Amino acid sequence: MIRVIIIDDHPVVRRGLKQIIEEEQDMRVVNQAGNAHDAIFVISQTACDAVILDITLPGISGIEVLNQLRQERPDLPVLIMSMHEEEQYALRVIKAGASGYLMKDSIPEELIKAIRKIAAGGKYISSSFSETLISLQESQGKLLHENLSDREFQIMCMIVRGKALKDIGEELCISGKTVSTYRARILEKMKMKSNAEIVSYALKHELIR
Numbered sequence: 001m002i003r004v005i006i007i008d009d010h011p012v013v014r015r016g017l018k019q020i021i022e023e024e025q026d027m028r029v030v031n032q033a034g035n036a037h038d039a040i041f042v043i044s045q046t047a048c049d050a051v052i053l054d055i056t057l058p059g060i061s062g063i064e065v066l067n068q069l070r071q072e073r074p075d076l077p078v079l080i081m082s083m084h085e086e087e088q089y090a091l092r093v094i095k096a097g098a099s100g101y102l103m104k105d106s107i108p109e110e111l112i113k114a115i116r117k118i119a120a121g122g123k124y125i126s127s128s129f130s131e132t133l134i135s136l137q138e139s140q141g142k143l144l145h146e147n148l149s150d151r152e153f154q155i156m157c158m159i160v161r162g163k164a165l166k167d168i169g170e171e172l173c174i175s176g177k178t179v180s181t182y183r184a185r186i187l188e189k190m191k192m193k194s195n196a197e198i199v200s201y202a203l204k205h206e207l208i209r
Contacts, residue, residue, distance in 0.1 A: 100124030
């Protein structure tokens with residue numbers, strides 16, 4: 001039996017994932033959580049073989065949860081699920097120790113395939129992204145956005161998608177002043193002066209579509 005924990009802040013998503021997983025005779029959802037704090041607790045208290053982790057959680061992000069799990073449970077397979085394009089996050093989360101990355105609009109069969117692969121000790125990325133991932137890993141030099149922390153990168157992507165700083169703060173449960181500080185750090189690290197330059201950079205490097 002493959003025992004799975006689901007971490008997602010949307011109850012309807014958790015319910016849908018649970019239904020898909022438990023249609024398999026050898027899979028069972030043993031626990032779930034809707035935020036980072038509860039996620040760390042239920043994972044510490046529940047025996048499981050794989051975790052499905054949403055990258056966008058209120059407050060502490062899924063990447064930060066992943067970083068903590070890598071310290072406390074380094075052998076636990078974690079499948080990151082996200083609405084964000086693979087070009088934005090896949091390479092980053094794999095480098096951070098995730099066992100796989102899957103878009104939320106993937107078909108149920110791909111979810112099951114991904115769970116089976118990571119539970120068996122493998123890594124999972126979509127076939128459509130595998131060649132891109134290889135080329136990114138083999139490319140020489142470090143891109144500017146790779147200098148950003150996980151939180152800075154998350155906020156950069158939100159800025160690129162046109163979200164106002166106030167809205168970013170509300171979504172991440174941090175103050176607008178804190179978001180402004182993050183933005184200043186992003187501009188400094190990427191040697192840029194405006195949001196327009198960030199958007200141009202993101203388009204050039206296919207971080208957005």
